[in-house]
Amino acid sequence: MMNYKRKALAVALSLIGSYAPFAHADTSDDSAGTLDRVEITGSNIKRSIKQEQAIPMTIVKTEDLAKQGMTTVEQVVNSLASNQSSHGATAAVGASTGGASYASLRGLGAQYTLVLLDGRRIVNQPMDGYAVDLNAIPLSVIDRVEVVRDGASAIYGTDAIGGVINFITKKAAQGLSIGGSYVEPQRSGGKEKQVSVSYGYGNLAKDGYNIYGAFDYHKIDPIFAKDRDFATNITQYTKLSPNSFPANYQNAAGSAVVASSYPNCAPPYSVPVVDAKGHKYCGEVASLYPGITPEIEQKSGFLKGTLNLGEHQLSAQYMITQTENKTWVAPLPLGGQVTSPTAPGQNPAAGPFPVQGRAVPLGDRVDKSLATTQRLQFNLEGPLAGWDYRAGFGHSQSVVTHDLVSGYVSQSALQNALNNGFDPNNPSAAAWGQYSVAGQIENAKSTLDMADFKVSKEIWQLPAGMLAVALGVEGRHETISHNYDGLASDALSTGLNQTTSASGSRSAQAVYGEMDIPVIKHLDANLAVRYDKYSDSGSSVNPKVSLKYQPVPQVMFRSSASTGFRAPTLFDINQPTQTQLTGGFYYNPISCPNGVGTNCSQQQQNLVTGGNKNLQPEKSSSLSFGVVLEPIKSVTLSADLWWTVVKNSIGTLDETVIFGNPAKYASLFSPSTVTPGTVNAVATTANLGNTSVSGLDVSFSYALPKSSLGDFVVSLDGTYISKYSLQLEPQGQYFDNAGRYFNGSPVFRWQHNLSLNWSRGDWGAVLAEDYKSGYTDQYDNHMVKPYSTWNLSGTYTWNKKLSVTAGVRNLFDQLPPWSNQSYTTPQGYDPRFADATGRAYFLKANYKM
Numbered sequence: 112m113m114n115y116k117r118k119a120l121a122v123a124l125s126l127i128g129s130y131a132p133f134a135h136a137d138t139s140d141d142s143a144g145t146l147d148r149v150e151i152t153g154s155n156i157k158r159s160i161k162q163e164q165a166i167p168m169t170i171v172k173t174e175d176l177a178k179q180g181m182t183t184v185e186q187v188v189n190s191l192a193s194n195q196s197s198h199g200a201t202a203a204v205g206a207s208t209g210g211a212s213y214a215s216l217r218g219l220g221a222q223y224t225l226v227l228l229d230g231r232r233i234v235n236q237p238m239d240g241y242a243v244d245l246n247a248i249p250l251s252v253i254d255r256v257e258v259v260r261d262g263a264s265a266i267y268g269t270d271a272i273g274g275v276i277n278f279i280t281k282k283a284a285q286g287l288s289i290g291g292s293y294v295e296p297q298r299s300g301g302k303e304k305q306v307s308v309s310y311g312y313g314n315l316a317k318d319g320y321n322i323y324g325a326f327d328y329h330k331i332d333p334i335f336a337k338d339r340d341f342a343t344n345i346t347q348y349t350k351l352s353p354n355s356f357p358a359n360y361q362n363a364a365g366s367a368v369v370a371s372s373y374p375n376c377a378p379p380y381s382v383p384v385v386d387a388k389g390h391k392y393c394g395e396v397a398s399l400y401p402g403i404t405p406e407i408e409q410k411s412g413f414l415k416g417t418l419n420l421g422e423h424q425l426s427a428q429y430m431i432t433q434t435e436n437k438t439w440v441a442p443l444p445l446g447g448q449v450t451s452p453t454a455p456g457q458n459p460a461a462g463p464f465p466v467q468g469r470a471v472p473l474g475d476r477v478d479k480s481l482a483t484t485q486r487l488q489f490n491l492e493g494p495l496a497g498w499d500y501r502a503g504f505g506h507s508q509s510v511v512t513h514d515l516v517s518g519y520v521s522q523s524a525l526q527n528a529l530n531n532g533f534d535p536n537n538p539s540a541a542a543w544g545q546y547s548v549a550g551q552i553e554n555a556k557s558t559l560d561m562a563d564f565k566v567s568k569e570i571w572q573l574p575a576g577m578l579a580v581a582l583g584v585e586g587r588h589e590t591i592s593h594n595y596d597g598l599a600s601d602a603l604s605t606g607l608n609q610t611t612s613a614s615g616s617r618s619a620q621a622v623y624g625e626m627d628i629p630v631i632k633h634l635d636a637n638l639a640v641r642y643d644k645y646s647d648s649g650s651s652v653n654p655k656v657s658l659k660y661q662p663v664p665q666v667m668f669r670s671s672a673s674t675g676f677r678a679p680t681l682f683d684i685n686q687p688t689q690t691q692l693t694g695g696f697y698y699n700p701i702s703c704p705n706g707v708g709t710n711c712s713q714q715q716q717n718l719v720t721g722g723n724k725n726l727q728p729e730k731s732s733s734l735s736f737g738v739v740l741e742p743i744k745s746v747t748l749s750a751d752l753w754w755t756v757v758k759n760s761i762g763t764l765d766e767t768v769i770f771g772n773p774a775k776y777a778s779l780f781s782p783s784t785v786t787p788g789t790v791n792a793v794a795t796t797a798n799l800g801n802t803s804v805s806g807l808d809v810s811f812s813y814a815l816p817k818s819s820l821g822d823f824v825v826s827l828d829g830t831y832i833s834k835y836s837l838q839l840e841p842q843g844q845y846f847d848n849a850g851r852y853f854n855g856s857p858v859f860r861w862q863h864n865l866s867l868n869w870s871r872g873d874w875g876a877v878l879a880e881d882y883k884s885g886y887t888d889q890y891d892n893h894m895v896k897p898y899s900t901w902n903l904s905g906t907y908t909w910n911k912k913l914s915v916t917a918g919v920r921n922l923f924d925q926l927p928p929w930s931n932q933s934y935t936t937p938q939g940y941d942p943r944f945a946d947a948t949g950r951a952y953f954l955k956a957n958y959k960m
Contacts, residue, residue: 145594166657166671167737167751167808169193169258169828171513175878178880179902180920181951182292183409184245184253184327185212188276190881192864193217193808194261194828197856197943198239200436201404202245205694205936207553207606209238209511210405210436210480212245216260216274216806217755218832218858222680222760223273225263229280229428231563233486234507237591238554240682245476246434247484247509249411251290251307251327254281260808262673262733262755265639265655267587268621272568272675272731272757275583280428283321283417286310290957297924300334301404301948329409333402333439334947336937341926342403342947344939345379348890348931351394353712354444355381358468358535359392360454361447361788368392368467368712371455371536376627386712398938400475402439403947409434410465423493429486436480440936443470443518443604445535446692446715447786449526465787467714468535468732472543476518476604484509497567512551518544519602552599552607557591557681565627576629583623590616591681606691609785613722615685618646619678634660643676650726651676667739669751679723686722690791693766695933700773700780716789716855718766723796731757734764737808741784744813754805759798764839765855767889767934769794795868800838803845807831821871829863851887853935856943857895859883876905883944889932896928898945903954916955922951 160322162660169191176187188194195218198351202208213221221242226233228248236244258277263271287310294303336342353359357372370392374383377393384394411432418425447465454464488505524546529535537543565583572578592614599607623641630636639655655673696713698706737751769776769792779793808830815823835849837857846853850860866879878901885897904918935942 113836115528163868165667167735167749167753169260169810171256171258173255174252175877177250177292177955178875178877178904178906178916178918180292180294180904180918180951180955182250182294182303182740183250184250186280187250187256188214188245190864191216191258192828192862193258193274195336195859196221199943200407201937201942201947202386202935204401204403204405204942205440206439207238207478207512207513207691208480209236209482209555210246210407210434211236211242211244212240213239213483214245214276215848216258216276217753217806217830218835219273219755219757219802219804222270222761223677223757225271225275226269227267227275227277228430228486229488229490229634230277231503231505232559232561232587234484234509234557234589235591235680235682236484236511237509237557237593237682238480238511238513240557240591240686241557241680244434244482244484244509246409246482247432248278249325249327249413249430249432251309251411251414252280252325252430255276255279257259259754261671261735262655262675262731265623265641265653265673266625267420268619268623268641268643270677272677272729272733272755278396280413280415281323283313283315283415284309284323284325285314285321286311287960288957289954289960292953292955294920294951294953296948296951297394298949299338299858300332301951302332303317303330303953307330315417315419320417322414322416324414325412327413329407331404331407333406333437334404335402335439336399339403339757339947339949341929342937342939343399344929345396346931346939348933349396349398349938350713350933351382351384352441352444352469352696353384353392353394353714354446354467354469355393355395356442356469356471356536357393358445358466360451360457360467361465362454362457362461369454369456369464377471387706390712392712395444395469397441397444400439400441401936402475403937403942406437408437409435419552420493423491426490428488428490431483433487434482436482437516438454438478439475440478441469441475442473443476443520444715445469445525446604447788448603449529450524451529451535465628466529466535470518470520470543471545472538472540473518473520474540477516479514479516480511481514482509482511495566498568500564500566502564504562506558506737508556510554510556512554514551515549515598515602517547517549519548519604521601522603522608523550523794524548525603538885546596548602550598551596552602552605553593553595553610554596555591555593558589560588561871562586573629575632575634578629579626579627585621585623587615587619589619589681590614591685593685593687597686604692607689609690611688613685613687615681617648617681620644630894632733633662634658641781643678645678645907648678651728651730665741668737669739670734670736672734673732675733675757676904677729677731677757679726679728679761679796682722683726684722684724686720686796688719688721688795690719690785692716694935695766695770697766697770699788700777701782701790702788704773714789716770717783717786717791719791719793719795720763721795726761726796727759727798729757729759729761730797731755745816747810747812749808749810752805753808755803757802759841760800760802760837760910762799763794763796764799766794767793768839768854791833798841800841800843801845802837803834804832804836805834807833821869821874823866826866826868827863829861831861831951832858833860850884852889852895852932857886857941859886859944873908875908876903878903885928888930889934891931893931895930895941898925898928900946912960914956914957916953918953920951921946921949 226243259275291306309325313321450463486507492501567581569577657671735753861884927940
């Protein structure tokens with residue numbers, strides 16, 4: 112829930128979306144005192160709470176969102192209207208992602224959104240390596256989330272082009288607190304269980320110290336396609352794989368699929384197919400098998416100690432989060448990577464014949480990723496010679512391992528068995544089990560060491576107010592490594608059998624300054640500049656200018672302009688070269704261009720990905736202009752227009768683009784030497800061109816007049832994308848992505864969060880809506896319908912110690928809208944943007960002793 116309590120207009124410019132005062136991060140230790148001067152996300156200058164800056168900002172209290180049944184940081188971020196992430200925990204189904212979940216402000220991409228914890232960086236997830244895994248942050252210790260919806264490279268450096276999401280932990284806690292939650296979906300699968308316990312000792316104000324720790328356990332059950340009708344509907348767009356059980360074969364020339372059992376397939380999983388050339392074979396409906404959401408089990412621990420040293424304050428913080436992500440996908444396809452000395456209707460002398468079968472007797476392929484993130488941070492702050500200073504040193508690391516659990520077979524062992532007469536149509540699980548393999552196939556690690564020091568002070572009395580400045584320095588060292596075990600080269604269908612290990616490291620230093628200038632009465636300016644130097648990507652200077660003008664108490668104008676710089680991530684540069692299966696099914700563009708040729712069955716092809724040591728840094732420019740109105744004390748409105756342009760954007764061509772225009776990208780294709788009848792398409796990281804995005808953010812809050820019925824507050828937070836144009840190559844054509852599926856995902860033109868909050872004494876309730884507009888689908892100009900979900904809950908608090916919340920997520924049981932996209936393993940909808948759970952009932956309780 113975004114409960115927008117009214118503020119004075121002087122702070123409304125950056126607090127649209129705020130629920131409670133945030134001068135102090137501690138909401139659980141009331142006696143710890145309130146800081147007179149604080150540092151707000153988006154600025155390095157400490158100021159009084161009534162002196163805010165001219166940047167659009169959203170602040171949400173996590174306890175309010177928890178009342179809507181949200182249990183993870185991923186769910187919290189996805190509730191933000193300004194976020195358009197296409198990479199969540201469900202992306203691990205059918206892909207090697209380590210179970211990571213990312214944020215993407217403005218839909219620019221996770222690489223442009225800087226995620227902070229208490230104002231400082233945390234290490235990127237090593238599997239993809241370009242952003243922070245939201246799963247690494249335990250929700251139970253987060254007090255609030257501050258979101259800067261503006262370019263902030265001049266303040267925080269590289270990768271803050273799209274904005275900043277700062278997770279603020281509780282500053283202190285006292286006593287024992289025990290809590291838990293349970294979510295029961297109306298349909299099968301997706302149950303959630305969560306329990307947390309925390310204990311704190313010491314009062315900062317009275318004792319001069321506080322130490323507290325917290326532990327959290329969270330488990331989410333998987334949901335399988337068979338339990339959701341929308342995931343099992345078979346249409347003309349449903350992908351049918353020639354890797355079937357019973358098996359198909361390629362003929363001696365590799366030019367046609369030969370069926371062993373047609374038309375006696377094994378419906379509904381394997382169905383008769385007649386292709387455009389009249390070839391008859393069995394096609395596997397692979398989308399009927401998988402778990403469309405993974406099983407997630409997370410354990411996290413948090414320990415923080417704070418000590419007052421006179422006017423100074425020393426703190427140390429340790430966090431560890433371990434997230435296990437288990438996925439189920441269709442039984443293993445042989446993919447022609449093994450051969451048989453015989454095939455139906457074929458002369459054995461012409462063999463061997465590639466087998467396009469499937470190990471259905473072994474059941475689904477089950478993978479497990481284990482991600483462990485740790486962070487140790489020291490902080491010292493206080494006054495120094497009339498200045499406010501803050502210094503810190505921290506180390507964080509993320510380790511991810513990927514294991515095959517079941518359903519996989521050894522290529523060498525199976526090939527030997529086929530050579531000696533093994534029948535790929537054998538229905539015995541025991542017979543197939545002789546060739547099964549399990550164990551770790553890859554591991555990755557990233558580390559971040561960081562030290563910083565900054566000071567701020569009001570230094571000069573001007574006619575319109577005090578001029579304040581901030582100065583700071585920062586140093587970082589990063590490493591990344593990605594290693595593959597021998598099993599990866601022998602296990603079939605991992606997509607990793609042609610992968611090489613890789614590693615890299617680099618250092619970065621920065622110097623920055625910021626100045627708050629009261630120009631004239633009612634007009635303030637903020638000037639910031641930052642110099643960044645990377646050991647592998649050169650250096651850059653980036654300025655930012657922001658203005659706020661308040662001619663009358665009820666009206667405020669604000670504007671900002673900035674440039675940005677994003678060095679290629681270590682992953683961009685050092686990503687392992689990897690040959691993996693495409694997500695979609697395509698014709699072989701060499702032997703069957705445009706579906707015309709000798710072997711014209713659509714099937715998964717091979718995508719070759721990897722890093723690029725010749726990448727150039729990205730440059731950006733951002734501009735915003737907004738107005739905040741408070742016509743009466745109970746109503747606050749804001750609107751902010753914004754523009755962002757990224758030059759030399761780093762990325763990869765999406766497979767749908769490459770295979771959608773094989774003539775243009777003919778140089779990227781080559782015949783596969785491993786899987787006969789398929790091609791390798793090169794999609795390594797490159798500078799693709801420019802990206803231009805613009806839009807409008809709006810916010811509204813209305814506190815109804817107080818009455819005997821209680822207090823009511825209506826709030827709206829919305830983002831409209833008016834333009835999203837991108838190039839796929841330098842100096843190339845611009846393509847429009849706004850409101851349509853392109854280059855792997857859609858960009859929603861409009862998203863909003865709408866809430867009605869009620870409180871009366873110890874009781875409270877919230878009704879909230881999350882809305883995404885419809886868009887043009889991947890194929891045939893189909894329009895995907897808008898997606899809207901409502902959450903309803905009620906809360907009772909007893910004696911400020913016990914709170915109980917009961918509610919319903921997805922109150923009206925809105926199911927995902929149908930989509931013909933072929934990018935993801937689950938089919939019939941897009942799992943990246945819609946929740947497969949459906950209506951779910953939840954109960955949450957917390958007791959403080």
